Amino acid sequence: MASSIIVQPAVAGDVTSIYDFICTLEEERLDFDIFREIYFRNLQHPDYHYFMAFDVAVCVGYASVHAQWLLHHCGKVGEIQEMFVIADYRGKGVGSLLMQELMKVAERENFKILEVTANKKRVDTHRFYERKGLEPTHFKFVKKYE
Template sequence: MEIINARPEHFPQIYSLICELEEAPLDRTKLEAVYLRNLTDPGIHYLVALENGEAAGFASVHIQHLLHHGGKIAELQEIVVAESRRGQGIGSLLFSEAEKTARTAGCLQLEVCCNRKRTDSHRFYERQGMVASHFKFTEALDMGC
């Protein structure tokens, strides 16, 4: 198993993993456009867990300067392991690489937001040493933006 920076050719497998994460088929064209754009953003790090050329997992780390922290913060936006590969330590490998990415970038903190229904994920993050210290509120906006 190796964790590498994702490349354009990894998109088909990553698309499948993101659909698995969201438990729904997503608009492939829109996701690919965002994926390719984000690959060029130095503040976004896409990590893929590969074994024999197959993507077993994916994580994305977004780094930004936040005023209220007075420095850089890394947010683990997505992390997913293929359902058939769960329980094999791949998520922990991806999480460790996300931490390393954040530390290397000089981030003060690593954050993650997780849907309330994903209780297995909550336990995973706690095992990684994270603490549930915040609430996240959302509002759907007009799609015309």
């Protein structure tokens, strides 16, 4: 299946597909107008990288990595912000192809670290990232401000 998948940088026209993926991932409907504004701003930023996976003309996955210069690493760190593959394509190599693109960015931009945070309930996701060479070294603590 993965041999028919093409991964390419996201473009402005991908906003609706990405919005649907993120809403599914977050299990809630986000404000589309705010989402679109943030997406277009980030799309222009050189430290934000968005990728789409297509099976012919059907969008089947998405991933993003955001880079930042962190003092405590004395260098550039990439954080995978989102990754989503539609259910019918999971386990078929799409996530691996998206990860390859994220890792190419990490190598090209000389990241010191590539990291990701995944919800505790996403055990399959944890296994996926571990198979890709990421190690579970930290806990994430969150305080929401609504």
